[in-house]
Amino acid sequence: MVSIAAHPVGKGHPVYVIAEIGLNHNGDVEIAKRLIDVAAEAGAQAVKFQKRTPLISTPEHMRSVPRETPWGTMSYLDYRYRVEFDRDQYLEIGDYANLSGLDWFASPWDVPSVDFLEDLNVVAHKVASASVTDLELLGALAATGKPIILSTGMSTMDQIDRAVDMFDPAKLIVLHATSTYPLSPEEANLRVITTLADRFPTIPVGYSGHERGLQISLAAVTLGAVAVERHITLDRTMWGSDQAASLEPAGLEHLVRDIRIIEEALGDGVKRVFPGEIPSMEKLRRVVA
Secondary structure (H helix, E strand, C coil): EEEEECCCEEECCCEEEEEEEEECCCCCCCHHHHHHHHHHHHCCEEEEEEECCCCHHHHHHHCCCEECCCCCEEEEHHHHHHCCHHHHHHHHHHHHHCCCCCCCEEEEECHHHHHHHHHHCCCCCCEEEHHHHCCHHHHHHHCCCEEEEEEECCCCCHHHHHCCCCCCHHEEEEEEEECCCEEEEECCCCCHHHHHHHHHCCCCCEEEECCCCCHHHHHHHHCCCCCEEEEEEECCCCCCCCHHHHHHEEHHHHHHHHHHHHHHHCCCCCCCCCCCHHHHHHHHHHCCC
């Protein structure tokens, strides 16, 4: 079990639902606040953002690539700067999330972004799948002593092993993920959840999904995922690369509702005769054992 703020995450505890806002705010604080409202109203436990120092985290070969945006054509690097929140903006949305009863944190994509988030006293850090092999970044994250959520998309098991070894297992949550946007069912490979749970028996294992719909995320819960992360959006037709693989408000609400139903329905695995069965047994069973 790992504690994130007041929430225990692990077997025997409610599934920790992370609503990933990511960059779906398109650099607009008011959109970010509306998405925080969506997460709170749906019953999620946390919202997550992404934090970059664009000049460091943008691959050199991508920096000058033209990008069509709602603000005109610009280089990919300029686009990255355009959608980043500064310190005052993060203070505003962080306070808004806290007042909404939500944990908030982010995926830092470079070491200065770790320092940036630590200065804001986030309750945890998320390692994006793209950063699994960035050992310098992982070391900086481990040094914070905060709970770490590690996504494992686009990674081999050897790469995951090296990343896991960087962290205190008592403060680590590992998420199965496939980094296809949007994710098709044939690439979901949900049985990796049990593979990871067997490989890291003391570490809580969850699921980060990029699929359309709810079925795959709900199946992940039945396979033992103790945390579920999904991107959220106000409208999947909004501009942005993650919007199409995101849940709209009603979708997130239904996801949380159905996760709670599944948690209750899974039970404890002990076979017993339930009180609701007694009338049926008395009416239908001919031979009493």
